[in-house]
Amino acid sequence: MKLLRYGKPGKERPGLLDADGKIRDLSEHVADIGGAAISPASLKKLAKIDPSSLPLAKGKPRLGPCVTGTGKFICIGLNYADHAAESGMAVPSEPVIFMKATSSIVGPDDDVLIPRGSKKTDWEVELGIVIGKTAKYVTEADALNYVAGYCVINDVSEREFQAERQGQWTKGKSCDTFGPTGPWLVTKDEVKDPQNLKMWLTVNGKKRQNGSTNTMVYGAAYLVSYLSQFMSLLPGDIISTGTPPGVGLGMKPPKFLKNGDVVELGIEGLGTQKQTFVQDK
Known part of the structure; x- marks a missing residue:
């Protein structure tokens, strides 16, 4: 998977890139891309999602840093x-x-x-x-x-x-x-x-x-x-x-x-x- 965060600085939403290069919203599945959301168990669950079932992001939004909650x-x-x-x-x-x-x-x-x-x-x-x-x-x-x-x-x-x-x-x-x-x-x-x-x-x-x-x-x-x-x-x-x-x-x-x-x-x-x-x- 190619996980990402999109939207204005400080208000990014979690998403993924589908096979056609389009951004799909993951907000219904994870709060953000970081912490527990990138644990092995969580990534295994996310991998089972059909990207075509996820909402498309509107327009061409800004991409934020791809992970949040970085402590080090x-x-x-x-x-x-x-x-x-x-x-x-x-x-x-x-x-x-x-x-x-x-x-x-x-x-x-x-x-x-x-x-x-x-x-x-x-x-x-x-x-x-x-x-x-x-x-x-x-x-x-x-x-x-x-x-x-x-x-x-x-x-x-x-x-x-x-x-x-x-x-x-x-x-x-x-x-x-x-x-x-x-x-x-x-x-x-x-x-x-x-x-x-x-x-x-x-x-x-x-x-x-x-x-x-x-x-x-x-x-x-x-x-x-x-x-x-x-x-x-x-x-x-x-x-x-x-x-x-x-x-x-x-x-x-x-x-x-x-x-x-x-x-x-x-x-x-x-x-x-x-x-x-x-x-x-």
């Missing part, structure tokens, strides 16, 4: 060897973990605000893992049983805030609108191999990133297991798993986003996003 937005740094190289950093011997504020989460096609004072706003297409049931001390072999599904994430980053302003990376990753998420939560049964998905990103129509999850240093199952040794992963939590090479920081000379730039990105089978970057006042 966990990111993995330098998880592609070639991206680590372009960043001038070594491949880590263990996953690099940092948090992205949940207040950064927006819909996949919402405008992204370039923060006041920003000089180095950058892009990063990433595979997102959405947790479906509580995971604590899980093994790598069992880890994907705790996953509800996958989604596209643009881990927007302000490089000066991230690396030149002292402290940890969080403040360069957590600005308002820096977490476009969606368009859909694609349930794991539709993703045969999360380690073999093509991914791409363009800026103003020019290809900047063109990679695959098969070059990740630490795969999805390993990351879920690894993180669960340090913290409980709860339904709705998101793990953003790192980006392939081609970010603005790695260009020679570096190139960053400015007011009016349009970024498009996608991952095979998981949909696409499109954002206009707008200078915050």
